[in-house]
Amino acid sequence: MRVSRCLQRLQDLRLLRCSWQTARVLQPEPHGPRAARSNPQQHRVVRGFHCSPVFAKDPRLPGRLVGEDDKKRQTSLVAHDDLFEQIAMGAKSKATFAKVIDVFNKRDIRRRGHVEFIYAALRKMPEFGVERDLGVYNRLLDVFPKEVFVPTNFIQRMFNHYPRQQECGVQLLEQMENYGITPNVETKVLLVQIFGEKSHPMRKYQRLMYWFPKFKHLNPFPVPQQLPEDPVDLARFSLTRIANDLDAKVTVHQLPCSDVTESGEEIHRPYILGIQSPGQRELLAKHDPSRPVFVEGPFPLWLRSTCVHYYVLRADPPLPQDQVEEAYDPERSFYFPLQLDFSLDRDVWDEEGFDVEDLDEGPVYAMCMAGRGDQATLGQWISDLQRDNPVLGRVPTLFRLDPGPQHLQGGGDEESEPRHRLHVETEEDQAVLDEEPRRGRGKL
């Protein structure tokens, strides 16, 4: 009820606007705005022009407008791409995008080539930064002429009526879907006006409206649309995202800065951010000092289209003979059992021989992100960690660093900043035994 009323109202509004536009385009027309405002009359006019080739050649239409455009118009997308380039003239924004649509709308009453135009617009949207703007999608839908593609008899309804247009509409909705934009009631009204109640785009719209509300907040750990710009903030965000312990503490070991040494050399100090949870600290304190710990990395972490890299401090899993099981002491509680002594199968015939969570990968003691992935930088992280984890002073530390993730940056867009690049001079897969004195030096 509500929807239909809303639909009705929107329709009225649109017709009004439509009539204004038409009126402006058809300025020299004898039946001007006044005629257009007389609703049903004008309605029929708009409705008619696509069906009748005769009407299209109506001499009343000024040859000037159509003729000019005809020269330029090509059916290829390139023309429309050019249109975007021309009008935007470098400044690509929502406003210019809207302007392009306006220009197209005004250029031709018949909206000739609107399918190509919409395809081109869809492609151009990310460039203009409007790919997540529902309003823009609705405006784009508005480019379709209304009523024309609505099947009016059963034969039309039975066959794919105006397949190319319907496909284009679906494509538009699909792009919305890909960007996670939920359509609104205006979209619906438009679709009903353009394609009718049971068209393919309408079905697509219904599917979207069925699934999107279900999926919208499904991810309990959503990545924000806008990632922090500052690499330190980004690193902080990424590290807290990886660490599954809310008590884990992020430490800024070093902020990026530039120093000039005595010899006049400029030294750029990269940022180093580390994270460690109390549990990890505890584990590290229990680490057997005779066995080395490893600094490994870089490992990629994708945050939407941005890739950052992190390093871990880890150890090998304890040898089987060293594994001391914290046995449950049945003689612990005087009054009630602390553990029950049966294990039921999940289902009667289930076998549970495999546990996805209990893997022997060895403990991870800390993680960090740094502006540079060379050993000196990471060594500084380790020496800084030593303050909170004295055991590191007695444990040999091995650096097992990969050359770097350059190839990953190839596809990276404008966000491939130097911070993601690792210096090529990092030790290539060679593990250097870094003994205590060396770390001591690193600290100076």
Add this chain to the structure above:
Amino acid sequence: RTKLLTSTTRHRSTAVQLSISVTHMFFFAGGHQTCFSLFFSSQESKSFAVNMFKGQIATSQVFPFPKALNEEQEQFLRELVGPVSKFFEEVNDPAKNDALEKVEDHTMEGLKEMGAFGLQVPGDLGGLGLSNTQYARLVEIVGSHDLGVGITLGAHQSIGFKGILLFGNKAQKEKYLPKLATGENIAAFCLTEPASGSDAASIKTTAVLSPCGQYYTMNGSKIWISNGGLAEIFTVFAKTPVKDPNTGEVKDKITAFIVERSFGGVSHGPPEKKMGIKASNTAEVYFDNVRVPADCVLGEVGGGFKVAMNILNNGRFGMAAALSGTMKGVISKAVDHAANRTQFGNKIHTYGAIQEKVARMAMLHYVTESMAYMISGNMDSGAAEFQIEAAISKIFASEAAWTVTDESIQVMGGMGFMKDCGVERVMRDLRIFRIFEGTNDILRLFVALNGFQNAGNHLKSLQKALKNPIGNAGLLAGEITKRAKRFAGFSSGLTLQGSVHPELAQSGDLTVKAIEEFGAVIEELLVKHGKKIIDEQFVLKRVADCAIDLYAMVVVLSRASRSLSQGAASAQHEKMLCETWCLEAYDRILHDIKFLRSGQSKQTFKNMRAISAAMVENGGVVSPHPLGF
């Protein structure tokens, strides 16, 4: 057949439950059979409480109501009851004991002369050699008059030297029991430490074997020891390094020792100031390099846990008996008042508000008394599994006594609040019973978890049987029928007919229905949580509540049935008590079960968790004052 199974076992919860007559379930941990696992027996349990968790009824221990005394024992008991009652009425002055904060000397002497300090010590060792039932009867008298004296006696013989009775070797018994039985030596049970309430791992008292192997050196301190300032003989639990015979690893394990004050190095602190049971002595006991001869080890070295568990389990029934006496005492005062007090021209007992209170008091007392003698009777007839029942009786009795005393004071109004009336002291004395020897909250966990353990074993054995459905076809058939019936809402064929007196058939049916529902919900919970049920204390508490109510229903059914079949004078009165109790208990059980099954419970528990967390974070109430300051 597999197809049939699949259809009936659509959910895991319908993992078919079988009555397997022999399930060989041994629960050994580290080669030692633990005390908990004593109850996880290797064969089908006879205990009613164990079986009700499986949705089964085992009547052998509850029907008919045990008659534990033979002619001779009964005669002996009759001879004792009179003088003991008289002694407490005429010699002992509870109010004075309370004011003095000690049992008067002449009372102590009198008790010793009567043999009250060695009730269960065998006759040839100088005691009275009473059975558990006889003991319960006498303790009931003590409890009805003076709980302070009751604690003094209980700490002495119910836990103090019970270890020697249960685990002592011949030499130890002969050496210590005669003097303990006469009351020449008083005993105390030393388990609790500042850092160790129910956690055996945090016991700090140590006993180290000397290089020569002749003696142990004991160091440490124990707190809140009843009779700590009076005792000569202590049962002390201390950690000793024990070598594991399998791995050769040296581990600290608990060992029980008999420690005499005369060994030297044993001292005690001043008597503690307490809320109630003031007449009993409670003090800290210190052990400073006490040389304990190796002969004084009670039970095995490293076997102290088992000793402690058994002492505690064996002593609990006495508490229910004593408290049923206490309830009887305060009820008589309240009823006396209700019968004589006139308001608005009527005796107050004619008003419904008072009648309900009196009736509820009577029911609670009836249940407690029945439980106490049911359990002592079971123990006397040699039952090995009474631990769940004993824990239930302790929980029920301590809470019932509290409620009854509270309501008695209410009936008596302002009069009850005055010291002269004597009920105020009882109230104070009673408070500790919900706390000591395992707080009621912890015992609830014990009840629920033991039940779950047994039910879990049962379910596990069914799952094993299902692995080979053809081989166990016969076994499975009955179980499928049972489940199908349960699913369709029919009775699964359990019945108490034949056990319960026909006049109580309705109450019997309610009990059976409640057991069926209870068994089903236990299974659902097991399947839902598995072993992790142990962390669901909100659930466990409610399960324990249901178990307690169920056991209480059966106990009163049994007792009222006996009275009816014997044609006792009070039979019709008991029938009313039984019927009323069963109706109300049934409602409570179903309410709890419904709650556990509903989604509401999850939300409620979540809320409570969050509220508690917020309070802890805030160090108290979180909400601001309604006035804003």
